[in-house]
Amino acid sequence: MTGVRVFAVGLRFHVKALTHSVFFLLTSIFMPLLVATVAYYMYRAGNQPGSLLYVSLGAAVYGIWSSTLFGSGGAIQWQRWQGTLEVLVSAPTPFVLVIAPLTLATSVIGIYSLASTLVWGRLAFGIPFTVAHWAAFVVAVPATILGLGLLGFVFASTFVLYRNANALSNMLEWPVLLVTGMLVPLSLLPGWAGPIAWLLAPTWGVQAIREAALGGTPWPDVGVTVALGLAYLAIGAVCLRHFEAAARRHATLSLT
Amino acid sequence: MSSVRLFFVGGLLSFRALFGWLSPWILIPTYVIAPIFQILLFVYIGRAAKTQSDEFYVIGNALQYAAIPCVFAMTNTIAGERYQNTLSAVLATPAKRIPLFVGRSLPVIVNGFFVAAFAFVVGGALVGISVPAEAVPGIALVILVTAFACTGLGLTTAAVGLLARDTATLSNIVFGILLVFTGANVALDDLPGWMSTLAQGLPLTHGIEAARRLADGASFASVGGLLAAEALVGLVWGMVGYTTIRALERQSRIHATLERA
Numbered sequence: 001m002t003g004v005r006v007f008a009v010g011l012r013f014h015v016k017a018l019t020h021s022v023f024f025l026l027t028s029i030f031m032p033l034l035v036a037t038v039a040y041y042m043y044r045a046g047n048q049p050g051s052l053l054y055v056s057l058g059a060a061v062y063g064i065w066s067s068t069l070f071g072s073g074g075a076i077q078w079q080r081w082q083g084t085l086e087v088l089v090s091a092p093t094p095f096v097l098v099i100a101p102l103t104l105a106t107s108v109i110g111i112y113s114l115a116s117t118l119v120w121g122r123l124a125f126g127i128p129f130t131v132a133h134w135a136a137f138v139v140a141v142p143a144t145i146l147g148l149g150l151l152g153f154v155f156a157s158t159f160v161l162y163r164n165a166n167a168l169s170n171m172l173e174w175p176v177l178l179v180t181g182m183l184v185p186l187s188l189l190p191g192w193a194g195p196i197a198w199l200l201a202p203t204w205g206v207q208a209i210r211e212a213a214l215g216g217t218p219w220p221d222v223g224v225t226v227a228l229g230l231a232y233l234a235i236g237a238v239c240l241r242h243f244e245a246a247a248r249r250h251a252t253l254s255l256t
Numbered sequence: 257m258s259s260v261r262l263f264f265v266g267g268l269l270s271f272r273a274l275f276g277w278l279s280p281w282i283l284i285p286t287y288v289i290a291p292i293f294q295i296l297l298f299v300y301i302g303r304a305a306k307t308q309s310d311e312f313y314v315i316g317n318a319l320q321y322a323a324i325p326c327v328f329a330m331t332n333t334i335a336g337e338r339y340q341n342t343l344s345a346v347l348a349t350p351a352k353r354i355p356l357f358v359g360r361s362l363p364v365i366v367n368g369f370f371v372a373a374f375a376f377v378v379g380g381a382l383v384g385i386s387v388p389a390e391a392v393p394g395i396a397l398v399i400l401v402t403a404f405a406c407t408g409l410g411l412t413t414a415a416v417g418l419l420a421r422d423t424a425t426l427s428n429i430v431f432g433i434l435l436v437f438t439g440a441n442v443a444l445d446d447l448p449g450w451m452s453t454l455a456q457g458l459p460l461t462h463g464i465e466a467a468r469r470l471a472d473g474a475s476f477a478s479v480g481g482l483l484a485a486e487a488l489v490g491l492v493w494g495m496v497g498y499t500t501i502r503a504l505e506r507q508s509r510i511h512a513t514l515e516r517a
Contacts, residue, residue, distance in 0.1 A: 023422045026429070034432035038441050039301055045446040046305035171286050174293035184300040 063113025071106020147201030330410025335417025405490025411497030
């Protein structure tokens with residue numbers, strides 16, 4: 001029960017803290033908007049206006065991904081800079097209950113990006129926002145946020161050990177955007193991209209949201225997204241324990 | 257002689273200092289892997305949207321990626337001084353300002369050139385575009401001029417970085433604007449008029465167009481105007497940046513605001 005409380009309070013705290021960060025909001029909202037704009041113009045130039053809502057939904061999920069990636073990359077580094085990492089690690093509360101809410105909060109903030117991308121598409125490009133299955137859509141969005149947030153947790157766990165690994169996380173932005181089919185149908189990608197895409201929650205999350213909005217069968221995709229999220233949580237917890245122990249052993253925890 | 261030394265040695269030391277906060281083992285993959293995936297992403301979007309050829313996106317994104325090393329590094333080599341608490345010491349020196357600031361741009365231009373050239377060669381090979389061999393030297397020169405122009409813009413963002421604290425956000429915004437406006441992924445004809453007009457004053461626009469024409473078999477002489485325009489744009493942005501830095505330096509002395517932003 002205490003664990004649930006720590007998790008919930010941590011999530012609430014970090015969502016509020018990140019909402020007050022102009023830097024974080026600008027970074028997580030502005031770039032997805034620009035990428036969405038480029039994609040809108042490209043699809044419009046190709047005389048494929050029917051694809052615009054498809055692209056808009058993909059760009060919206062990219063907003064969540066961008067926010068998560070940036071946030072999870074910084075999750076450990078920010079604690080280092082603030083001098084709170086050692087205190088958090090040495091506290092009796094399991095470290096997983098401290099970091100997981102933070103990475104999940106970064107993807108929750110992606111809601112701003114999701115909303116702004118859809119509104120931008122509507123206002124600037126006249127893309128109608130219609131949802132075929134509202135109930136599924138309302139479930140698919142938080143499921144996607146959960147899946148992406150916990151994927152961010154896996155990344156963050158490795159960053160305990162490597163002081164500049166957050167820079168590496170920036171490198172993952174384009175590859176994941178490409179292979180998960182957010183802006184490009186998976187059928188167009190080379191064969192090697194398929195197995196990678198299946199292991200990534202954004203693939204299933206964006207599919208779930210699209211199936212819910214455009215009409216289809218979103219529930220299996222929602223299920224896979226949540227299942228992958230839980231698998232990420234388990235992997236992240238193991239990694240975090242291992243890397244935390246290594247960082248203590250090598251005295252690298254506070255190195256900036 | 258001391259100005260020449262300051263220009264070259266000072267610039268090199270400043271660039272090397274960037275690796276003080278980011279290991280080459282992390283920085284170099286960032287310069288190598290990210291642009292390749294940016295190229296692949298927009299090539300595949302282009303295929304899905306059925307708009308332009310693969311070559312269009314390879315050239316556009318390879319050159320556009322020069323903005324990352326040029327704008328980010330240029331901003332950090334100057335605005336980053338504040339974070340290291342060395343800005344006051346740098347500005348207190350009697351060193352001439354032109355070699356001091358402009359010298360820092362030389363390694364940045366060279367690095368930007370290699371990053372964009374690598375992206376062009378590897379991205380092009382992965383996607384399978386073919387460029388006439390006689391066009392390669394011309395394209396290399398275009399990439400170099402484009403890197404120069406982006407660095408000019410980077411000098412301006414560095415100046416703004418003396419006023420604003422979040423230089424990373426600023427550089428990201430600049431990178432995004434260049435992605436949309438310069439014709440890297442959307443032909444200028446397909447953009448609204450005000451956007452394509454604005455693009456004329458931005459680095460990359462003329463360079464990307466020149467590189468595309470060369471790759472399509474145009475003679476080097478025929479893109480001379482575009483190359484000159486790209487260089488001019490870079491020069492203007494560089495002068496704006498340098499002038500702003502000098503003005504802010506004077507203001508900071510008067511109002512003691514150097515470390516405040």
